[in-house]
Amino acid sequence: xxxxxxxxxxxxxxxxxxxxxxxxxxxxxxxxxxxxxxxxxxxxxxxxxxxxxxxxxxxxxxxxxxxxxxxxxxxxxxxxxxxxxxxxxxxxxxxxxxxxxxxxxxxxxxxxxxxxxxxxxxxxxxxxxxxxxxxxxxxxxxxxxxxxxxxxxxxxxxxxxxxxxxxxxxxxxxxxxxxxxxxx
Numbered sequence: 001x002x003x004x005x006x007x008x009x010x011x012x013x014x015x016x017x018x019x020x021x022x023x024x025x026x027x028x029x030x031x032x033x034x035x036x037x038x039x040x041x042x043x044x045x046x047x048x049x050x051x052x053x054x055x056x057x058x059x060x061x062x063x064x065x066x067x068x069x070x071x072x073x074x075x076x077x078x079x080x081x082x083x084x085x086x087x088x089x090x091x092x093x094x095x096x097x098x099x100x101x102x103x104x105x106x107x108x109x110x111x112x113x114x115x116x117x118x119x120x121x122x123x124x125x126x127x128x129x130x131x132x133x134x135x136x137x138x139x140x141x142x143x144x145x146x147x148x149x150x151x152x153x154x155x156x157x158x159x160x161x162x163x164x165x166x167x168x169x170x171x172x173x174x175x176x177x178x179x180x181x182x183x184x
Contacts, residue, residue: 003144004121004180008137011169015040015132016116020076020106023089024096029074029104031132036072038164039135041156042126044119044181045105046079047095048086051178052122054145055153056099059123062140062153062160064102069164071127073103078114079122079182081107087182114181121178127159135163138173 019030034040043059045052052059063073081088089107096105108114117126127136136159143151159170 003177005175005177006124006137006139007118007120008173008175009118009126009134011134011137013134015042015126015128015134016113018076018108018113018116020108020113021089022104022106023093024105027104029106034072034074034104035128035130035132036067037070037130039127039129040072040074040132041066041160042117042128043073043075044078044114044117044122044124045075046077046084046087046122046179046182047091048079048084049122049179050145054143055123055140055151058140058143058151058153060099060102062157065157066160067102069160071160071164075101075103075105076108076113077105078108078111078119080111080184081109082184084182111181111183119181121176121180123178124176125156127156127163129163135159135169136173139176142174144177
């Protein structure tokens with residue numbers, strides 16, 4: 001299991017636009033349609049990554065908390081589905097169903113969106129404020145498969161709470177760690 005850190009895009013960077021399909025529903029979602037009153041969380045994930053599998057329960061809880069607090073959330077998979085069929089659209093739809101994702105899980109077939117965001121790993125989190133300026137990039141929490149750190153979502157949830165409360169971004173933002181995005 002390769003450990004790849006997120007690239008840590010500069011805070012304040014504008015959130016790149018996108019329009020991507022949701023395999024579960026066939027609907028195309030645009031960035032601006034997902035933005036809510038306080039901001040938007042964009043999470044790059046995939047189906048087969050052990051890091052994502054490990055955090056899935058907390059990812060669902062944290063995403064629901066964000067939605068309940070008027071922060072939009074979207075999951076995006078950008079992995080090469082030809083080389084990794086478990087990350088293809090059909091499997092993504094099943095993953096969204098079985099994990100009960102409360103948000104759209106979109107497919108970035110061309111990988112252009114991942115490149116525009118500078119996404120490097122799964123999971124990789126980008127939290128934008130209401131003006132779509134990057135507010136937080138980092139990890140969910142310190143838990144990884146096998147490290148015995150409790151899965152709490154505390155770091156991302158603290159950033160979401162601070163954004164909601166219109167506070168400055170957290171000063172200590174640690175890179176997410178996960179599997180590298182499977183580029184073509």
